[in-house]
Amino acid sequence: xxxxxxxxxxxxxxxxxxxxxxxxxxxxxxxxxxxxxxxxxxxxxxxxxxxxxxxxxxxxxxxxxxxxxxxxxxxxxxxxxxxxxxxxxxxxxxxxxxxxxxxxxxxxxxxxxxxxxxxxxxxxxxxxxxxxxxxxxxxxxxxxxxxxxxxxxxxxxxxxxxxxxxxxxxxxxxxxxxxxxxxxxxxxxxxxxxxxxxxxxxxxxxxxxxxxxxxxxxxxxxxxxxxxxxxxxxxxxxxxxxxxxxxxxxxxxx
Amino acid sequence: xxxxxxxxxxxxxxxxxxxxxxxxxxxxxxxxxxxxxxxxxxxxxxxxxxxxxxxxxxxxxxxxxxxxxxxxxxxxxxxxxxxxxxxxxxxxxxxxxxxxxxxxxxxxxxxxxxxxxxxxxxxxxxxxxxxxxxxxxxxxxxxxxxxxxxxxxxxxxxxxxxxxxxxxxxxxxxxxxxxxxxxxxxxxxxxxxxxxxxxxxxxxxxxxxxxxxxxxxxxxxxxxxxxxxxxxxxxxxxxxxxxxxxxxxxxxxx
Numbered sequence: 001x002x003x004x005x006x007x008x009x010x011x012x013x014x015x016x017x018x019x020x021x022x023x024x025x026x027x028x029x030x031x032x033x034x035x036x037x038x039x040x041x042x043x044x045x046x047x048x049x050x051x052x053x054x055x056x057x058x059x060x061x062x063x064x065x066x067x068x069x070x071x072x073x074x075x076x077x078x079x080x081x082x083x084x085x086x087x088x089x090x091x092x093x094x095x096x097x098x099x100x101x102x103x104x105x106x107x108x109x110x111x112x113x114x115x116x117x118x119x120x121x122x123x124x125x126x127x128x129x130x131x132x133x134x135x136x137x138x139x140x141x142x143x144x145x146x147x148x149x150x151x152x153x154x155x156x157x158x159x160x161x162x163x164x165x166x167x168x169x170x171x172x173x174x175x176x177x178x179x180x181x182x183x184x185x186x187x188x189x190x191x192x193x194x195x196x197x198x199x200x201x202x203x204x205x206x207x208x209x210x211x212x213x214x215x216x217x218x219x220x221x222x223x224x225x226x227x228x229x230x231x232x233x234x235x236x237x238x239x240x241x242x243x244x245x246x247x248x249x250x251x252x253x254x
Numbered sequence: 255x256x257x258x259x260x261x262x263x264x265x266x267x268x269x270x271x272x273x274x275x276x277x278x279x280x281x282x283x284x285x286x287x288x289x290x291x292x293x294x295x296x297x298x299x300x301x302x303x304x305x306x307x308x309x310x311x312x313x314x315x316x317x318x319x320x321x322x323x324x325x326x327x328x329x330x331x332x333x334x335x336x337x338x339x340x341x342x343x344x345x346x347x348x349x350x351x352x353x354x355x356x357x358x359x360x361x362x363x364x365x366x367x368x369x370x371x372x373x374x375x376x377x378x379x380x381x382x383x384x385x386x387x388x389x390x391x392x393x394x395x396x397x398x399x400x401x402x403x404x405x406x407x408x409x410x411x412x413x414x415x416x417x418x419x420x421x422x423x424x425x426x427x428x429x430x431x432x433x434x435x436x437x438x439x440x441x442x443x444x445x446x447x448x449x450x451x452x453x454x455x456x457x458x459x460x461x462x463x464x465x466x467x468x469x470x471x472x473x474x475x476x477x478x479x480x481x482x483x484x485x486x487x488x489x490x491x492x493x494x495x496x497x498x499x500x501x502x503x504x505x506x507x508x
Contacts, residue, residue, distance in 0.1 A: 012500055023446075025346065057445075063385075107473055111323055119395040133284055159415075160412075160414030160415050160447070161414050161415070161417060161418050163415060163447045164415050164418075164447050165491065165495070167446055168446065168488055168491055168492070169491065169492060169495055177500045177504070178500075180501050180503070181495060181498055181500065181501055182495055185495055185498075186465070188386075189418040191415070191421070192418055192421055193417045193418050193421055203503065205504055214504050214505060215501075215503040215504040216505045221482055225499075225501060225502050226501075227329050228498075229498055232494075232497065232498050233494065233495075233498065235421065236490070236493075236494030236495075236497060236498075237491075237494065238422070238423060238424065239494075240435055240486075240487065240490030240491065240493075240494055241419070241423055241432075241435060241439055241487075242438075242492075243473075243486065243490060244433050244435055244483055244486050244487065244490075245482075246435065247431055247434050247435055247438065247469075247479060247483075248479050249434070249457060249459070249469040249471045249479075250431070250468045250469040250471075251468060
């Protein structure tokens with residue numbers, strides 16, 4: 001499994017991904033799932049991946065080396081084949097979608113013979129040129145949605161454990177580093193409840209118009225800040241529920 | 255969807271269930287999913303249900319009216335056909351399992367013709383006679399597991415949103431009404447993140463050796479305690495993440 005989230009606020013974008021991969025419980029490994037492109041010049045793009053590792057790695061390679069320019073005569077034709085040529089983030093999301101469909105065309109028959117589902121998803125976030133930072137989620141079919149200010153985050157992988165804190169704590173107006181902190185708490189909730197998601201965590205922060213990765217960190221298990229965050233959050237949750245009065249139902253009701 | 259949880263502590267048992275059912279997003283309704291049996295004399299039993307409503311209601315009816323006494327010549331034969339005859343909670347869980355298999359036998363062929371999966375699950379908790387309170391989870395195949403002190407809760411339905419708080423806050427030694435409070439917080443996290451789970455909530459508390467339902471409440475949307483709990487919990491979470499220092503990654507790092 002995997003857990004990745006992207007948070008889009010007015011000041012920029014936070015991308016967080018774990019590194020746990022597993023083919024069964026007895027075959028667990030560590031692979032980077034947060035991929036950075038550019039960081040100098042026009043393109044500052046972070047892509048987080050979930051799903052079949054061979055397929056997602058394939059897509060990431062195609063983005064750098066070149067995606068087929070036309071899928072079929074009936075489908076979209078684009079002269080953009082590499083991520084560093086994309087004029088906008090929308091074009092980047094389209095390119096990721098085309099790469100997904102290219103890999104899908106090659107792999108699907110063999111996957112079916114092995115009774116494996118072709119299941120991948122991507123968070124595609126960043127800034128290109130003077131356009132505002134944008135965040136997209138690309139699905140297994142290559143189609144995609146864009147994150148908007150109403151719900152300023154997107155998640156892929158094992159997303160449910162970490163959703164309640166995002167629903168409560170993040171708005172489009174949140175400070176960029178508050179967004180990072182809440183993203184790390186969301187990751188912590190997931191790590192705590194699902195063994196399929198594991199440390200280390202990769203983190204990227206893109207500040208609007210900075211045209212570089214303001215943060216590009218790998219957070220290891222011994223990272224003092226993340227350990228402290230986990231302890232403080234646990235203590236705060238205990239204190240929080242302790243401060244709520246006893247339910248009035250039952251014999252003390254009257 | 256559905257969310258139900260049962261929490262087993264030294265002093266007794268808490269059972270909580272929502273009431274939302276849906277056949278698609280446009281066909282949402284309210285059905286009781288927490289069913290109480292006994293409450294006087296030897297049996298004090300609460301059963302929470304998830305899955306195909308027709309199948310779970312069928313099972314609940316069979317428990318009161320009588321389950322077939324033998325499934326097939328090769329399988330377990332029991333002289334206990336009704337829940338009020340069960341000598342132990344283990345026998346109750348077996349009886350629920352037999353009822354599930356009885357309904358399954360009748361329904362499966364037609365379900366398959368309709369391409370509907372037979373998917374049900376049950377939390378079966380309570381106390382029979384002088385035995386300690388016990389909690390079981392019964393699956394679609396009629397097999398079941400028992401809750402133990404190491405992880406003193408079981409969940410069915412949409413369980414992931416509400417799991418982090420249970421993992422952090424409940425132990426077998428928790429006070430019975432703390433367990434109820436944490437169960438309600440777990441329900442709140444689920445309500446907040448998934449529209450398929452909805453108010454009102456049904457709650458039962460069984461205190462060890464009390465041989466009655468100490469709490470048998472329906473919590474409606476306007477319930478002042480539950481509203482206060484939700485507001486306090488939101489405020490406490492905001493305060494909790496605000497109290498955690500800013501991440502040291504990025505430009506302020508040096």
